[in-house]
Amino acid sequence: MSAKPTLSVIAPVYNEAGNINELHRRVSEVLDTTGEPWEFILVNDGSYDGSAEEMRALQAGDPRVRVINFARNFGHQNAVTAGTDYAHGDAVVIIDADLQDPPEVILQLLDKWREGYHVVYAVRSERKGESWFKKFTAKLFYRLIYRIAEIDIPVDTGDFRLMDRRVVDALKSMPEHNRFIRGMTSWVGFRQTGVYYVRQERHVGETKYPLRKMLRFALDAITGFSYFPLQITIYVSLVLALLAVLAVPVVAFLRLSGSTLQFEGQATTLVVVLLMSSFQLFFFFIMGQYVARIYDEVRQRPLYIVSEVWEDSPEQSPAVAAETGATESDHASAAS
Numbered sequence: 423m424s425a426k427p428t429l430s431v432i433a434p435v436y437n438e439a440g441n442i443n444e445l446h447r448r449v450s451e452v453l454d455t456t457g458e459p460w461e462f463i464l465v466n467d468g469s470y471d472g473s474a475e476e477m478r479a480l481q482a483g484d485p486r487v488r489v490i491n492f493a494r495n496f497g498h499q500n501a502v503t504a505g506t507d508y509a510h511g512d513a514v515v516i517i518d519a520d521l522q523d524p525p526e527v528i529l530q531l532l533d534k535w536r537e538g539y540h541v542v543y544a545v546r547s548e549r550k551g552e553s554w555f556k557k558f559t560a561k562l563f564y565r566l567i568y569r570i571a572e573i574d575i576p577v578d579t580g581d582f583r584l585m586d587r588r589v590v591d592a593l594k595s596m597p598e599h600n601r602f603i604r605g606m607t608s609w610v611g612f613r614q615t616g617v618y619y620v621r622q623e624r625h626v627g628e629t630k631y632p633l634r635k636m637l638r639f640a641l642d643a644i645t646g647f648s649y650f651p652l653q654i655t656i657y658v659s660l661v662l663a664l665l666a667v668l669a670v671p672v673v674a675f676l677r678l679s680g681s682t683l684q685f686e687g688q689a690t691t692l693v694v695v696l697l698m699s700s701f702q703l704f705f706f707f708i709m710g711q712y713v714a715r716i717y718d719e720v721r722q723r724p725l726y727i728v729s730e731v732w733e734d735s736p737e738q739s740p741a742v743a744a745e746t747g748a749t750e751s752d753h754a755s756a757a758s
């Protein structure tokens with residue numbers, strides 16, 4: 423294996439049995455056409471469905487494959503982070519393991535990289551095989567974060583992207599928890615561009631992002647890149663103050679004029695008290711979201727724990743390949 427592969431491809435894997443071999447086949451096919459050395463890093467985020475066995479077998483047959491096993495499920499963004507931490511490539515590509523991101527698009531990402539871009543993100547012009555709810559909430563989310571974030575985070579863009587080594591190193595200097603990697607790669611700057619692609623249906627299996635995880639992810643994105651939720655309190659408080667100021671003469675007038683229109687009774691008070699408490703609790707919740715994330719930073723726990731790494735050491739790889747009966751061409755570029 424050469425000391426430094428030109429290209430690293432990273433895929434986070436959480437219960438993707440049935441997708442791994444096909445992903446490897448298509449990624450290899452695409453990368454082999456570049457004629458450059460490459461490595462394929464699979465980050466096993468605590469899978470329990472046989473994905474690990476598939477990756478073990480894959481790694482035994484191809485020295486360009488490296489498998490990073492987590493001690494448990496640490497989440498998609500932390501899995502991607504581990505991938506970038508372990509990657510050696512001059513260019514690093516992040517791709518989903520379920521083949522929703524077609525590996526063939528990597529060639530377009532590489533073209534832009536060779537033109538001198540440091541981040542090439544893949545923009546979803548269309549999403550196939552996803553529920554209207556997922557498409558609708560995703561569309562809304564990307565536009566919301568685009569509006570309220572301090573930086574421009576391109577819309578309809580997931581983690582499928584290429585990053586130059588400089589960008590990867592910059593990301594590695596950002597140890598923050600509750601990560602929103604698409605925002606972080608925008609944040610670092612450098613020359614960035616996008617290419618369009620059609621997001622495909624999952625090859626096999628179901629989404630690993632239930633509503634609960636999606637909401638959590640959205641909150642990470644918002645709290646990580648915007649103070650807007652904290653700032654809306656001032657607008658709400660100004661509106662309420664204005665209402666109060668207007669209410670005083672109105673109530674006084676009604677009372678003095680002996681009008682039958684009066685704000686009377688416990689019911690009115692009860693409604694106002696409940697409404698105000700709900701406002702207040704809502705803003706407590708928002709503050710709590712930021713405070714909890716501060717707590718995560720203060721504790722300084724690592725982002726993930728690795729239980730085991732399956733990889734060939736550079737000296738070993740030809741021997742291992744011979745042992746496993748891999749063909750010459752299987753590791754030709756890795757051995758060059």
Ligand code: UDP
Binds near residue numbers: 433520
């Ligand atoms: N994933 C992960 N850890 C998780 C959830 C997901 O590593 O806790 C991986 C998953 O295996 C896939 C990628 O992240 O490769 C995207 O997840 P998924 O396809 O389920 O999300 P969707 O495409 O439905 O938004």
Ligand code: MG
Binds near residue numbers: 518520522
């Ligand atoms: Mg998917």
